[in-house]
Amino acid sequence: MILYLVGTPIGNLEDWSPRALATLQAVSVLALEKWTDTAKLLHHFGLRPEVIVNYDDRRQKTATAKILTWLETRDVALVTSAGLPGISDPGAYLVAAARVAGxxxxxxxxxxxxxxALAVSGWTESVWFVGFLPRTRGKIVKLWAQAEALGSNLLCFESTHRLAKTLALLAEKHPTVEVFVGKEMTKKFEDYSVGLAADFLARLAVDKDYSRGEFTLIIHFGK
Incomplete structure (x- = not known):
């Protein structure tokens, strides 16, 4: 049987493709990362899967066993809260297990x-995607040094709570390096800006609402 990895909108529900909708209409078993996120999508498109399996970082092994059992007789679709499963989201473990099972x-x-983010930044050459940045200052600084040595534009995700701290560290260590910041991409309050880290810190100082949301950064160490 088939395991479908179905990409979901990163913000605007109208960005979902007819093929993705048709896939979820066709399968009876849906594995999902977080019910509260996927429920909005299902409700919007009138989808009611027969079987739902919770598949998040904490349940990967036990959920994979359940999904493999369903795959013996039925096709299964996997979705995450936003984007394509396996890209900074659960999915890789299940993909490997499904392949081993044939x-x-x-x-x-x-x-x-x-x-x-890459398209709207214009910095599409020599890109290094790292997902979310490490938690510690030392590891972040080391990662940036590696990207600079490679001449790679470093693409990462950042949370509301860490944005100011990350920009402050970038302003300290790489004050002349430009950064692209994509905020709430494709959503109602989307914003796409390029500048120095100090510019964004100044913006945060006068606009407290700017730090609210989901962020994608590209640090311009490359061409």
Missing amino acids: HQVVPVPGPSALST
């Missing part, structure tokens, strides 16, 4: 924070 894995691509 099942076909088929992607149904959709909106992507990576490609969206």
Whole structure:
């Protein structure tokens, strides 16, 4: 049977493709990362899967066993809260297990924070995607030094709570390096800006609402 990896909108529900919708209409078993996020999508498109399996970072092993059992008799679709499963989201463990078990894995691509940020930044050459930055200052600084040595534009995700701290560290260590900041991409209050880290810190100082939301950064160490 087939495991479908179905991309979901990163913000705007109208970005979902007809093929993705048709896939979820066709399967009876849906594995999802977080019910509260996927419920909005299902309700918007009138989808009611027969079987739902919770598949998040904490349940990967136990959920994979359940999904493999379903795959013996039915096709299964996997979705995460936003974007394509396995890209800074759960999915890789299940994909590997499904292949070992002899099942076909088929992607149904959709909106992507990576490609969206790259396209609107204009910095599309020599890109290093690292997901979320490390937690410690030392590891972040080391990662930036590696990207600078490679001449790679470093693409990462950042949370509301860490944005100011990350920008302050960037302003300290790389004050002349430009950074692209994509905020709430494809959503109602989307914003795309390029500047120095100090510029964004100044913006945060006068606009407290700017730090609210989801952020994608590209640090311009490359061309």
